[in-house]
Amino acid sequence: MSKLDVYQQLRQNDNYIYKLIQLPPQLQSHLSKLKNNLQLKSTNNGNVLLVTEDKTFKLRQNNQSNTILLMRHENDKLIGYDKCFYQYELNEILGKIINSSDIDIPIYENEKSIQKITKKLTKQQLFNLSPCSKFEFEKLWIEMNYINIENQVFKISNNLITEILYDLITFLISKNKLEEFRKEDIEISYDSNLVNSIFLNFTITTKDNKYKLNDEKIINWFGINELKKLKIEEENQIKLNDFYLNWKSSLPSFYNVSLSITSLRGNYLTKTINKIEFIKYVPLENLSQDPIIKFKQLILIEPIWKYDEILYFFSDFIKSGKKIDSIILKYGKKKKIGSKFIVCSR
Structure with a gap:
């Protein structure tokens, strides 16, 4: 018959502080390889990060109650600990270089x-x-x-x-x-x-x-540079056909590649005026990182958007597993016209 020793320690040992951390599989795999190159970092808004040699994890505190940890001790004894009022979660995120606006990079x-x-x-x-x-x-x-x-x-x-x-x-x-x-x-x-x-x-x-x-990367570079030139155009826009001509002319002679405006999504909007299609440059650096504020800014720039064009301004938000439609339906409207959708203000 198995035997279990039970006792109670009324006072916590002041020499130790116990914190409960939930390790994701990627980090468990890293530690199982006996790699010790873990590093703690912080962000400007006070978040704590744990980084390995190739991944970044965000530390998040979850408060809880009634937690008892059972740990195996020597001679098959179990030790119980019930003073963990929160646990830390580690969620993998995309690492970033600090924003150049926060430091002076010449x-x-x-x-x-x-x-x-x-x-x-x-x-x-x-x-x-x-x-x-x-x-x-x-x-x-x-x-x-x-x-x-x-x-x-x-x-x-x-x-x-x-x-x-x-x-x-x-x-x-x-x-x-x-x-x-x-x-x-x-x-x-x-x-x-x-x-x-x-x-x-x-x-x-x-x-x-x-x-x-x-x-693909090269034509995008030249295309975005041509879009940036629209800053000096009246109303920040130009006929789409004229833009294609300027884009093609900016490339080296005999560099024959196909151009598609859709490859530049997330930097522009298009609209039709008197049956002529125009393209308008939308500078990313002028937009907030907050998706709600960004949506409101985009609606101020243009009250009616093509759904597939406004979508690309929220690529990071969508990659994180969130749905942009939740913001659109709360702060704007999504309508179907023919076979396509548009987004507009309320």
Whole structure:
């Protein structure tokens, strides 16, 4: 017959503080491999994060009552503990580099940009400030066009990126190497750090350690740059056919790729005036991160939206598993006209 020792400890041992943490499967797998590279970070709004080498988890406190923990002790004894009035949940989130508006990251235009620096921010310091893992940081570092020059973080200017990218494509066309090339094949007259950064951002790896241009990403870059030029147009809009002509003209000669305005969704809206279709640029940087405030801002910009166009302004919200229709139906209206839906104000 099994035997169970029962006793009560009326006073908690002051030498210890017990906290209950629920570990997700990804973190259990990480710990089972005896990896100890866990790091605690925090966000600007006070959230606590736990990061591994490649994943980011948000710590969330759930208050509770009547919890008893039963733990196996030596000699098959059970220890009960009932002082856990809350538990911590760890939910995986997408890591991000800290917003450049929250810290002073200078724009790199040319060598004179280095001379203007008064206070340095190193790449390691930027990582320490960013709510993300090391793997996510390195990936985002390239995607966001950051560069490390003389141990100082810079963000490459849009004009310089466009200039180098244009010359890179032109060079590959001249050497008939658009389909496949090696990194060492590139010979354009820019700083090697700049070329390498843009090369990694706008190419994809093929077999045998070779590369090819990421056409989709490149045409999106040039397309969004053309959209940004609409800021100086009357009412921030232009005929859609004229925009296509400008977009095509901005690309290097003989770089033959198909263009589709839908690839730029989340940066524009279209509307028909007197049977002519117009496109209007909507700057993302002017919109709130809060989905409710963002929806209200978009309705102020344009009272009637195509449903499939407004949807792309909430891609992060939708990726988190939430439904944008809940906001639309609460703060606006969704109507069906013909075979398509529109969104408008109440």
